[in-house]
Amino acid sequence: MAGDTVLAVLLGLVDMLLFVADGFAEVPERPPWFIAVPLDVVMVAPLVFRRKSPLWSAYVVLVVGVVHASLELGIGSVAGLAMSIYSVVVYVGRRQGLVYVGAVVVASAVQLALDPSGELVIDALFLAFGIALCWTLGEFVGARRAYDVEVEARLHLLETERDQATRIAVAEERGRIARELHDVVAHAVSVMVVQADGASYAIRSNPDLAQRAVQTISETGRGALGELRRLLDVLRSDDADGEPRVPQPDAHALADLAERMRAAGVPVELETGELGDLPAGVSLGVYRIVQESLTNTLKHAGRGATASVRVHRTGDLVEVLVSDDGAGRIPQLAPAGGRRDLRDAPVPGGNGLIGMRERAHVYGGTLEVGPAPGGGWQVRAALPVRLDK
Incomplete structure (x- = not known):
């Protein structure tokens, strides 16, 4: 809106300068300043909102533009209608653009019919050329905007898919590590429990057997500890390409x-x-x-x-x-x-x-x-x- 405001102000200043120039040239039938100046302001004010509310802005410009052009107060009506056609095509769509162009053509035809002093053919060609130019420019910019929106949507979809794939990969990795932990811990603990039970029964009657059982518990515990360290090293590693320190069986x-x-x-x-x-x-x-x-x-x-x-x-x-x-x-x-x-x-x-x-x-x-x-x-x-x- 800041850029549109600057544009509207400049367009309004141009119309006012033309009004002042007509005063020095002593143009007959020139409307008084208290009519011309408010009309110039009302003519350009809706252009400030042509992106935010393009439809109502365009129709206000059309209604005010008929009066502004009839009083010949400057170029604000022509420039405002051209910008409104462009804005409706770009920000609303072709269907609403066709309706608005139809309204512009009807209003212009009525105005030309009521003004016998003008060149009807030249004015009609100028109107057709202006509408075609504004429509073509609007189609080009609208297509570009649609392309940008589609690209942004696809990028968002790709980011979503990437995040989803990352979550799936994390879940699969957690499942794999859970299975590895279960295999390591369940096997080692089962062996250690059985050996501990055997050692408790044989510690008095067969000390050698109890000693071998305790040795088996020690070796099994060390092996399980090494496996757990390997898995925890993988979890703690910041380098995704790092190799485990202990080879897998x-x-x-x-x-x-x-x-x-x-x-x-x-x-x-x-x-x-x-x-x-x-x-x-x-x-x-x-x-x-x-x-x-x-x-x-x-x-x-x-x-x-x-x-x-x-x-x-x-x-x-x-x-x-x-x-x-x-x-x-x-x-x-x-x-x-x-x-x-x-x-x-x-x-x-x-x-x-x-x-x-x-x-x-x-x-x-x-x-x-x-x-x-x-x-x-x-x-x-x-x-x-x-x-x-």
């Missing part, structure tokens, strides 16, 4: 896992084929599935239970089978004599099985959990291997 660490479970009191038979160079994610998934399965065996299978781990790769598929002969069970997980695919039903019994299912599904694999045909419990997973060519 993979399928080649299954032998160490089996040895720790044997030390915890669960005999584990491990059989692994030629795994080759598995992708890091698949290899970590295999390790975590076996780890969670053996942890559940330790917690639920009961005394004297043994476990068997089979990991084989056939072509582009890694198959994992973890079974035990214990009495552990998860109620209502599967019907008797059958297994249930965890993709098609909710998994009760805690976050461990949910974490195994999600790890399998992340890589397009499957997971089946249920009673083993010969008794006990088994976990069967199949993970496809997708190596980058």
